[in-house]
Amino acid sequence: MPSPAHPSPNDPSDLLARERAHLAASRSALRAMRKDAEELNIADVAANWVNAKVLQSEIEARIKALADLSHTPLFFGRLDYLHAPGVDLAEGAAGENFYIGRRHVHDADGDPMVIDWRAPVSQPFYRASTKDPMDLKLRRRFGYTGGELTAYEDEHLADPAETARTSALLQSEIERPRVGPMRDIVATIQPEQDEIVRAGIGGSVCVQGAPGTGKTAVGLHRVAYLLYAHRERLARSGTLVVGPNRSFLHYIEQVLPALGELEVKQATVDDLVAHVEVRGTDDAAAATVKGDARMAQVLRRAVRAGITPPAEPCVVVRGSRRWRVPAYEIEDIVRELMDRDIRYGAAREALPQRIAHAVLVRMEQAGEAPDDRVQDAVARNAAVKAAVKAVWPPVDPAKLVLRLLGDAEFLAEQADGILTPEEQKAILWARPARSVKSAKWSAADAVLIDEATDLVERTPSLGHVVLDEAQDLSPMQYRAVGRRCSTGSATILGDIAQGTTPWATDTWEEALAHLGKPGSAVEELTQGFRVPREVIAYASRLLPAIAPDLTPATSIRESAGDFEVRRVATEDLDAAVLTACERALTNEGSIGLIAAEARIPALRAALEAAGMACLAPGEETSAESRLTLVPATLAKGLEYDYVVLDEPAAIIDGEPDERTGLRRLYVCLTRPVSGLTVIHATDLPELLGAAAATTG
Template sequence: MHTAASPGAAPLGADPLQLERDHLASSRAALRAMREDAESLDLRDVTGTWVSAAVLQRQVEQRIAALADMAHTPLFFGRLDYLHAISEELAEGGKGERFYIGRRHVHDAGGDPMVIDWRAPVSQPFYRASRTEPLDVEKRRRFGYTGGELTAYEDENLSDPAETDTASALLAAEIEKPRVGPMRDIVATIQPEQDEIVRAEIGGTICVQGAPGTGKTAVGLHRVAYLLYAHRERLAKSGTLVVGPNSSFLHYIEQVLPALGELDVAQATVQELVKHVEVRGEDSAEAASVKGDARMAEVLRRAVRSGITLPTEPLVVQRGSRRWRLPTYELAEIVEELTSREIRYGAAGEALPQRIAHAVLLKMEQGGEAPDDRVQDAVARNPQVKAAVKACWPPVDPAKLVHRLLSDAAFLAACAEGILTEEEQAVVLWPKPGRSVRTAPWTAADAVLVDETTDLVRRTPSLGHVVLDEAQDLSPMQYRAVGRRCSTGSATVLGDLAQGTTPWATGSWAEALHHLGKEGAHVEELTKGFRVPEEVIAYASRLLPAIAPGLAPATSVRDAPGSLTIARVSPEALDPAVVEACRAALEREGSTGLIAADARIDALGELLTEAGLPFLDPGTETSAEARLTLVPASLAKGLEYDYVVLEEPAAVVAGEPDLRTGLRRLYVALTRAVSGLAVVHAEPLPAELG
């Protein structure tokens, strides 16, 4: 494999590196021209309504924002030299055989492409081509950057049988680049197995079981970017959403999609999706588990329909000088028919007065009158009809109904008969219910119940695509809440069964996908790691037989001897050893995370302050002044740091309600490091680590 000169060395021959730098400069100039063209558009004379003008103005503003040139982000990261000409359609207007692959499309003044969007079909061989399947690619070139400057290149001559496969130095350097600031995109380093998931069709749901460091989160985000490119008009109407486990995680990933030119993807936690009531209480693990059980859906369905009653008297409607009588049995038949159809409670309640009015109109026709639709609408609004509807099908306020269910033991017993045991009913009841919805001790699990009830009353709008990350930690009822948001769309489900740290963590993806409403989803497993060094992931994988015996241990493409150190010290030497480990990590380039049991965070914060080491909260962007983040073990999931100092693994395990959950929490903490992990402990390590 031919590699260009490293930064500072003179390239051989006709200075191809300078030619590539010239193309980069020309491409940046072309991008600036594209942005200036968009900024110069005059929309004052655009015909149409003010609404269409406002929509057009917003589209132009989005276009201008998407054309921003990020000075420290490479405009292109690769080049493909094809053996044969590519069609103009696939080449996005290009007529040659050479294409520069980058984060967005850039064309010159004549419309010819200077950089091809990584999502375009012609770019796919950059990720998929190999010596065994070159896909008509003669040469694949990767570029190396320092800051925003192009400093090196590296070629793979895929059509040359004399060349042998060797590891890409630039690819490894990009993967190992220090993690300073929020999560970066991986568009330059997407691997073939990842690319297959990214480019999968929009119609199906994909579930990705990914070991730590396999890039499952990045794959999910790049899949959203790809789908928006391939199905922009469709998803612009229906919307897209990324669901993460907490706000720190969402803050960590929030710059990935904008860096790829996608600015309109919503992000939320599950709790933000179900924010119908103000959460001010906290459940025990047992109560949260019962409330999160899928059986609660049937309990709520019964509660919603508990107010439906059959009429006991006929309905008499006064119209002018005449009165029309609807017998009790006919009125009951209408109510029973709507009840049997299992349509949304609110929709049925709206249909009921029209059904009754239609039955009254039939009486009118039999009496010699000729009523029309306007008469039917008038009858549906008749006070007698409205009173009958309210008596048979009373309106339901979801929050008030759940409030009653969780505070009224008799009502809960009636709705949960044959579903929840008496012990389970006692667990979910509030010990001190508030007198009203506003003062009730709502918990996070209660909010999900309110969301389920809201959907029983009125259908939740569905989005075109939802990405659900760290999905292994959701309860069945939370899966249902997310599933409602993509009931007519598709989803990308990301997670790792070995990292499930809630008492209700899912046992299998088949079970999770069932609750999500996506039973036919395809499950992909990523086991090849790119982030965590082999020495670290092998050590953490010692826990797998205890926490996820069905999963294969992950491997890593990165062999970094010395990336794992384990130091046992005396109890009185623990604090100084932790400070020293943090200082040693901070001497190196990149970010450092100090991960510890939640109960130790306050004390460690004081320790770091006394030691003169400034530190950040999880999700906060690092800077030259502060590159150390103090991370509670409960918030470590999904985050990554160049160097991790893990304090007292035994305390991390002991901080959870049971051993298995504690070991899973430890597995998460052990796998956050990109370049090095230092374990510092005074207590014996858990036996499961060997």
């Protein structure tokens, strides 16, 4: 690619003009690439209408991926190499310049004008340093305002006089106000994050990340990288992002499309196991037992409970001959299939073929010469079907779980030695349901049905799964997700300190074992980019009580942010919260008012009475308001420029125990990007101390 002429160092305006010209030329080239795709004529290319439809779908996806997003920088950096990458670094070898961006752009001759950030040649943009310049002469970062290139910043990595320093443009990008859904961090990926993003597809990676360390963004960019590096493989097997709730998925849904990846599916765990309509709820005790990994053993027993030794031989009539397979031989076949530990349904399909084979052996011994067609015909014989039904009856997973939870005697038989009588009582329905449709299934019940379904028939595996907020999953939910990547890899994201369910995991090693990925690498991110220093330090006071083994996070943000803890009289609480929201709204960016579930109706009424419009989580793209009223139970994974936190004691009291309550509070305290105001009328937890009112 031709390099732009280097102007005098004393003429930065001329250099900026040249870079703007390259941006304009690159945008023009991108439009030309899209036009070429739009004008493709496949009328005489496809062999049939099916191929034509598939090809047209791929073309449409490419056209969509080539959209020029006017407010998204086409490139954000430039690398000037000392030598041409990939060639012998002999003295005098010519270097090259590369612009690094969100997607590849080439000119009419096919020469690259922008290099995809995932390409190997782009890696030094994220990894190079003055200690290890990675053959770079210069790394240039670009600053944008509303899509227009307005600034640049150079690092002369090959210059011995150059010292390590924090990039002002990088700092500005990190501290830029958050408005609307989550955006990509492709321009600000740090070396430790890049190592995780570019980890190979062969193994799974677990990321323990403190609030604001970018673990969600790392997971999404890892998907984008793997799709770039292994596109054909993942196109066949598929990719999936699993999030904790719909609000969270809505918040992150624009990240991958902005990187040109449009085919990655998103779902919650509830979506994955949606075999029945969920209309009921469990108390904490029942949900904990149902989510315990021991339930897999109970279900395994229950699925096989109907297998019965044959009471009589199977007699097959073909023409004038009768062929007899004795009961003991069928019993041997059944025992062998059970010992092989294959899926219940697969074994049931194999059983008639095995009985038919026994018949064919007798035919051959009698001098006949049967072939495979005869064996298939015998397997379909009414006598063989009847024998199979009696010995290995079909299993409906939902009906099986219905019986297990509604029949005390059946549950006791299958859970004997696995669950205690008290645990069995906790999960037994008070009123047995008459049918699958009439049952008030809970979310935990749906996971049990999914487990039973997999015992009957193998769940298809995807090529890669990203599991976010993984610390909140039960062992049975881990198993459900693990089934979706049993032959693929996974990226597991979470924070032990933010586990807010009664069954939240205490160690990633245990979680990875349930997921079916034991021994996977566990990487810890502790350097924050989002939460202000004072805020993360304040929230980290809770770590000794909620996750004593974790390293407290630090923050590279230079801005201390606004931070205030204010105590008011109980009768003044609502008014003080509204005042704090009004003050936050004078700043640029989004505002989240986070409160305990029990406080939401009163606060919504107070906001309406004051004429202050507010949104619900997941509606942040609306232009009606910048203020979102967030129940504490939905705050996880979300972020706002300014957070007003209402009555921490109520958040703690809304959870089943103090430890879970403190973890929920830790989550809520770490949602702000620029400022936090805590309003309380009741004493704060002792670990937080009686903090004096402070304003940054």
